[in-house]
Amino acid sequence: MDKILKMIKKIPMILKREGMGGVLRRTLQKLHIVSIKADPLALYEFITDTKQTSLNQETYQKHKNDQIKILNWVIPEMGEGSGGHTTIFRFISNLEKRGFHSRIYLFRANRFFNNKTLRIFVATAFPILDSKVELYYDVKYMKFAHATFATSWDTAYYVRNFNNTISKFYFVQDFEPYFYAHGSEYQFAERTYTFGFRGITAGDWLKEKLNKEYGMRTDSFLFSYQKDVYYPVSRKDSKRRIFFYARPVTPRRDFELGLLALYEVCKRMPDVEVIFAGWDLDDYVIPFKHKSLGVVSMQKLAECYNMCDMCLVISNTNLSLVPLEVMACGSVAICSKGENSSWMVNSNNAVLVDYNPLDIADTIEYYFNNPDKLKAIREKGLEFVKKTSWEKEADKVKEIIVSAINEDKEIMDIKEK
Numbered sequence: 001m002d003k004i005l006k007m008i009k010k011i012p013m014i015l016k017r018e019g020m021g022g023v024l025r026r027t028l029q030k031l032h033i034v035s036i037k038a039d040p041l042a043l044y045e046f047i048t049d050t051k052q053t054s055l056n057q058e059t060y061q062k063h064k065n066d067q068i069k070i071l072n073w074v075i076p077e078m079g080e081g082s083g084g085h086t087t088i089f090r091f092i093s094n095l096e097k098r099g100f101h102s103r104i105y106l107f108r109a110n111r112f113f114n115n116k117t118l119r120i121f122v123a124t125a126f127p128i129l130d131s132k133v134e135l136y137y138d139v140k141y142m143k144f145a146h147a148t149f150a151t152s153w154d155t156a157y158y159v160r161n162f163n164n165t166i167s168k169f170y171f172v173q174d175f176e177p178y179f180y181a182h183g184s185e186y187q188f189a190e191r192t193y194t195f196g197f198r199g200i201t202a203g204d205w206l207k208e209k210l211n212k213e214y215g216m217r218t219d220s221f222l223f224s225y226q227k228d229v230y231y232p233v234s235r236k237d238s239k240r241r242i243f244f245y246a247r248p249v250t251p252r253r254d255f256e257l258g259l260l261a262l263y264e265v266c267k268r269m270p271d272v273e274v275i276f277a278g279w280d281l282d283d284y285v286i287p288f289k290h291k292s293l294g295v296v297s298m299q300k301l302a303e304c305y306n307m308c309d310m311c312l313v314i315s316n317t318n319l320s321l322v323p324l325e326v327m328a329c330g331s332v333a334i335c336s337k338g339e340n341s342s343w344m345v346n347s348n349n350a351v352l353v354d355y356n357p358l359d360i361a362d363t364i365e366y367y368f369n370n371p372d373k374l375k376a377i378r379e380k381g382l383e384f385v386k387k388t389s390w391e392k393e394a395d396k397v398k399e400i401i402v403s404a405i406n407e408d409k410e411i412m413d414i415k416e417k
Contacts, residue, residue: 046108046157047188053162055412059144064166064409069401071095071102072145072165074155077109080125081295083320084173087202088151091171091221093130094394100401103134105142107155112137146405152176156192167408169401170197170216172206174318178252198404200397204343206318219400223344224388225324229298232330232382233306240272240368243304243311243331245322246292247278252317254336260357262312263288265364272368275304305329309374310351310364319344324388327381332374334364349384351377 063070073092078085092102112118118137122129136142139158148165150156153176159168170192177189193199193210199218201207207220244262248255262274266288274290277300281292293300302325305311311326313319314336323333323345333350335341345352351367353360367374 044184044188046154049157049161051161053142053164055163055165056144059164060166060412063144064146066146067099069100069146069405070144071100071401072142072148072162073102073104073171074107074139074142074148074150074158074162075104076152076155077106077111078126081297084152086126086128087173087321088171089126089129090390091394091397092133093128094390095398095401096130096132098394098398100398101132101134103136103142103145105136105139107139107158109137115141147401150192150197153189153192156195156197159197160192160195166412167401167404168195168197169404170195170199172199172210173202174252175206175209178317198400200400202318205340219396221393221397222388223319223321223324224390224393225321225328225385226298227328230302230305230325230328232328233303235307240269241275241308242272242364243275243277243308243326245278245311245313245320246276246281248281248284249279252315253278254314254316254355257355257357258312258314258360259286261360261364264357264361268361268365269368275308277301277304301325302329305331310334310367312360312364314353314355314360315340316355323350324385327378328385330378330382332367332378332381334360349377349381 071092073088075085075088092104096102106112106118109118112121115135115137119135122135123131139162142148142162142164144164146165147167147169148159148162149169149171150159151171151173156170159170162168177186180186180189193214193216197216199207199210199216201210201218201220203222204220207218210216211218242262242265244258245253246255246258247253266272266274270289272289274288276286276290276292277294277296280294286292293304296304305326306329308331310332311322312334313322313326314334316336318340319335323335326333327349333345335345335350335352336355337352341352351363353363
């Protein structure tokens with residue numbers, strides 16, 4: 001009963017963090033399923049929390065020169081199949097093989113109330129994570145580490161106050177202020193780039209943006225793909241198809257823009273079939289020939305990419321791994337133009353379009369009518385992805401971490417004297 005009551009008390013936070021808080025809360029209230037008020041002070045009290053965790057000098061002196069470096073990772077709670085968490089866990093696992101040992105801590109967990117249930121969930125939902133990595137459902141368990149990582153804007157507030165560490169890093173996969181309207185949450189997220197952490201960013205767009213606009217010390221890693229999942233398979237038919245990574249719950253992925261473009265394509269070319277994946281679209285009116293697969297496994301995504309001529313993957317913020325996975329399957333990625341994309345895709349390995357549904361439709365129609373040109377881009381895409389490697393990127397990140405720890409350790413020892 002206590003656990004149920006605890007969960008009920010957390011409903012406002014859960015609703016808010018899922019991005020549908022107001023609408024869903026009012027619906028539940030009208031149905032008399034739950035009677036709650038919004039509690040923004042409870043939701044955001046961590047913003048003004050200034051309680052510091054001090055450096056344990058005894059532990060520091062004992063372990064500062066350890067050969068195996070301990071890494072703390074503070075992460076937001078995850079759902080099944082979260083791409084951001086998959087990337088974090090991939091790097092943690094690769095670093096485990098390179099002489100580090102990691103501990104993962106959830107910040108503001110809603111679903112987990114003990115370490116055992118968290119470990120069971122992660123073992124099932126994220127088998128990519130090395131089993132030697134330690135998992136804790138709450139940051140209250142956090143201990144001294146050679147380096148501590150924030151991995152999202154809210155976790156950065158906790159890491160800001162955690163000083164029982166030599167180095168502090170910010171593992172940045174996107175410019176998170178863009179996830180919100182230009183209001184409080186935008187400001188909360190943007191402020192974290194001024195906390196003085198060392199940034200390790202997904203790609204060069206973020207590296208340069210955070211350095212130039214916020215003065216962060218930044219390094220970057222590039223993307224690769226899971227090579228045992230994403231690879232070319234011979235087509236079983238010649239039907240013209242286009243895939244759309246459709247996530248209406250993620251505004252930065254431009255669902256409405258893509259839908260308008262594909263509607264125009266299908267009016268001009270009625271034989272073209274559209275494949276949707278990424279979210280359940282049953283509640284959306286889609287008046288053209290399509291298949292909606294919802295949230296699917298990586299293996300199913302690979303099947304989709306392989307059976308489609310082109311894959312529409314537009315974004316208003318940083319790119320995901322999808323364009324590389326598309327290329328690896330021998331399809332052609334259609335990506336939006338901009339600095340947030342050009343660090344990885346270009347006119348040789350992908351098709352680039354403006355944020356204009358008619359421009360996108362014109363481009364898709366052009367390449368359907370010019371298969372030889374599409375084939376040339378497909379071959380360049382395959383050539384490009386084969387040169388990428390998660391292992392190579394992990395080696396790069398390893399050197400960044402070791403160098404920072406050594407530099408910060410010297411500074412701390414000088415201050416101690």
